[in-house]
């Protein structure tokens with residue numbers, strides 16, 4: 096059994112790794128540069144994508160037992176493009192979990208970690224000896240950025256989300272979304288990829304000035320705060336550098352199309368713990384577990400970055416108000432042609448990244 100394991104970063108990936116190690120009676124220390132868990136980002140809602148029937152089963156598979164975190168299920172969505180606004184139901188309702196602050200998913204995992212005896216050192220950066228790097232987007236190049244604001248008193252239904260694909264505000268297939276937040280608040284967030292990262296706030300403000308649905312939603316509402324964040328998407332040659340296992344966004348494990356990085360973070364944290372405990376090959380296993388999923392994300396990124404919001408309008412062409420949308424049907428088929436297309440577009444995306452410098 097290994098001696099003390101030091102993890103840098105108390106986000107989702109670091110906590111998942113710490114909990115899985117502590118359950119096997121390993122002495123774990125987590126070093127975090129902020130003053131507490133969940134202090135690295137202002138409270139906001141994030142959609143947890145998970146495999147399986149429900150989030151509880153998913154967390155069980157990862158040996159995680161987060162309790163008391165804030166979440167809500169959203170079955171309906173307004174889907175906007177520059178020409179249409181659809182009010183639809185999703186085949187798989189979205190689970191939104193709070194990130195940041197004491198009601199967050201990471202804070203619930205922190206409570207589990209404390210019960211298991213994990214030690215935390217806050218307001219500290221890199222220790223002399225390090226085993227796992229879980230520092231999130233901070234440690235890599237910036238691949239994308241998000242900026243948003245929260246508003247009280249907005250005219251927005253609590254059982255809906257809003258997602259808009261419009262290149263004028265979120266270029267090349269990224270998106271702007273609205274989710275209900277807290278009692279009577281909404282949060283409005285714009286996401287863009289790296290060449291537009293510097294302009295994310297300007298593009299957000301342009302959408303608020305121009306987009307009819309957003310203008311109507313926020314008419315008379317009062318701004319209560321702002322949120323900003325960045326993302327690191329990578330295709331690491333190696334996720335182990337100088338013996339340090341990189342997990343979550345520190346390794347670049349991120350969804351290149353939609354920015355759904357939480358599942359990669361939670362799963363890679365557990366995988367790293369399993370490898371430390373069992374002496375297994377992290378390099379081989381992350382490729383087996385994540386590369387097929389990442390390839391699909393990169394393939395879709397290639398198509399959306401070339402086609403922009405036109406591809407979304409094309410995909411939505413057959414839907415009408417009150418229809419149910421199964422977003423998984425937008426994934427490439429699992430047949431020979433689907434796999435060939437995924438592999439081809441994935442490779443083209445890698446070439447595009449080498450040529451332009453961004454995903």
Ligand SMILES: Cc1cc2nc3c(=O)[nH]c(=O)nc-3n(C[C@H](O)[C@H](O)[C@H](O)COP(=O)(O)OP(=O)(O)OC[C@H]3O[C@@H](n4cnc5c(N)ncnc54)[C@H](O)[C@@H]3O)c2cc1C
Nearest residue numbers: 104106107108128135141142231324343344355356357360
């Ligand atoms: C606005 C926004 C919306 C998002 N929405 C979604 C969504 O809807 N669905 C989804 O799945 N994902 C979403 N994501 C992405 C998701 O939040 C991340 O992919 C996920 O949190 C990555 O987890 P992580 O453990 O790698 O990093 P983090 O959770 O960011 O944790 C990193 C931790 O390391 C600490 N740290 C950094 N540097 C150091 C250092 N030098 N020393 C010590 N500690 C350090 C940080 O303070 C932080 O606590 C969103 C991201 C943003 C910014």
